[in-house]
Amino acid sequence: MNHKEQTIVQSIGEWYESMIQGRELREVHQMKLDVERRLPHEMQSTIKMYYELVLFYYNITYHRVLDQTVPKVKQELNPMVDETKRAVSFLHHTLIGKLNHEQGNYHSAIDSYHRAEEYMHGIGEEKKVLFYNHLGQSYLELNNSYQADVYFRRAMSFSSKESILREDIGFYSERKTTAFNQGKKTSHQQRAIQSKRTKVTSFKKSSIIRLNDRSLSNGS
Numbered sequence: 001m002n003h004k005e006q007t008i009v010q011s012i013g014e015w016y017e018s019m020i021q022g023r024e025l026r027e028v029h030q031m032k033l034d035v036e037r038r039l040p041h042e043m044q045s046t047i048k049m050y051y052e053l054v055l056f057y058y059n060i061t062y063h064r065v066l067d068q069t070v071p072k073v074k075q076e077l078n079p080m081v082d083e084t085k086r087a088v089s090f091l092h093h094t095l096i097g098k099l100n101h102e103q104g105n106y107h108s109a110i111d112s113y114h115r116a117e118e119y120m121h122g123i124g125e126e127k128k129v130l131f132y133n134h135l136g137q138s139y140l141e142l143n144n145s146y147q148a149d150v151y152f153r154r155a156m157s158f159s160s161k162e163s164i165l166r167e168d169i170g171f172y173s174e175r176k177t178t179a180f181n182q183g184k185k186t187s188h189q190q191r192a193i194q195s196k197r198t199k200v201t202s203f204k205k206s207s208i209i210r211l212n213d214r215s216l217s218n219g220s
Helices: 003-020 025-038 045-062 071-102 106-117 125-141 145-156 161-165 179-197 203-219
Strands: none
Touching (some): 003 071, 025 045, 071 106, 125 145
């Protein structure tokens, strides 16, 4: 995201949080107007979806759209409303995680991603692949290769992983890394750590371990 997009995401996030906190309609409506003034004519599809989902949440929460609906239709709409609420919560915490990551706040990014994970039910496979790749990236930035490997492997567990991760996904396009490559890297690191703990008697084995130790220290 560029700076303008980061500002928009942050504004939408603050607007959404104000509704979660149950602030008064006048204040929430003013935040809505502030967000709309910032919106460009063209924007990323993900940010556009984020705005539209939060707007939907605003309408059903503060304008009580469902209360104006006949009971039978309301009953049919309730499951869709619940699903939309989960979707907006997932997208909200995911984008805030992305924003924190890009600003170098990796601990906050991880916290946001884990909160998003609570709303993952019903989320499509493609979004899950990208989500776990992003979470692994944040752990990798903190040099936590073990946890990074856990989430890279989870991203790789989906059948559509390779076609998705080979695309320029936009979240970390400046690096053009994939969970597949990072997962292999951290797997090698873990095996090297395990071999370090193994007792060896030959000079050849001890030399290999020293080389592995040196490569790990250079990579960290």
